[in-house]
Amino acid sequence: MPSNIYRSAKTVWDYHLLHQSLVKSDCLFVLCSNDVRVAEYAAQLFLQGYAPYIVFSGNVGEITQGLFPCSEAEHFANIAREMGVPDNCIYIESQATNTGDNIIKTRELLKDKHLDPQRFILVQKPFMERRTLATFEKLWSTKTALVTSPPIEFDDFANDVISYGDAINVMVGDLQRIRYYPVLGFSTEQVIPQPVWQAYQHLVAVGFDDHLSSDLPRD
Structure with missing residues (x-):
């Protein structure tokens, strides 16, 4: 280069990285993509006790078309299961196709499941931290969130x-x-x-x- x-x-x-400190929260909210390192990192956070359950959100986007045999969310959830996350601690939202959609549809999913987490850990790729948090703050302003990503330089x-x-x-x-x-x-x-x-x-x-x-x- x-x-x-x-x-x-x-x-x-x-600029995109926010370097926020992790604190124990109510829900790990994973915005899925083509980068399975995000799924692995989220599973590690769950296993370390940062939240009692994980939501994986994402359908198939332009970048992931044909990459996985299922939706991004389902593929990420399978990785988490393989790493030891119990199935009853995993929720899958497999319709969202953009960041705003991830948030809106996850909000609907949690409401349908009668879950009302107040504090979220958003898990995303490093270079999408800032926009993810800015979108969450706008579209779900009644909740508290921090954002994190796999520690990759x-x-x-x-x-x-x-x-x-x-x-x-x-x-x-x-x-x-x-x-x-x-x-x-x-x-x-x-x-x-x-x-x-x-x-x-x-x-x-x-x-x-x-x-x-x-x-x-x-x-």
Whole structure:
């Protein structure tokens, strides 16, 4: 990776990470994706006693089409079971197709199950921490949440499933949404320092625009 792209990508990566301290909570809420390390991390948190049950939320998205033999949520739940999480401590929401949908449909699922957790641990990929929490705060403001992700450094993130190009495209798209979603009522306002936005603009200019929303401004 050219050094100028690396610097911009690392700047955006660092911005998305919130480094919040974990506390015991009522529910682990896992926003599923193509990254099974998130499922493994969530299962570890459960086994360490951070919450009494886990909700896995996610259908099949553009990135995961054909990747798993079932929905993202079902695949992640299977990983948790294999790691020792009891089946009666797992809830599956397998219809959501975006972050807002994850929250809305999980809220409906928990209501149907007569569960009313007050404090959540949101579990997500590192570069999606900030937008996940901002979306939760807007759409479920009566609850308390913190967000966490597998402790993976940017230099170690890419694997056989997710390339650095994939990660950078999503990071850039999420930053666009962080900037413009609050006015649409989709998330809470976030301060974006000028160097972070300049890094975003640089990455867009060199072609990392696959995850940008055509409905939002690019700059």
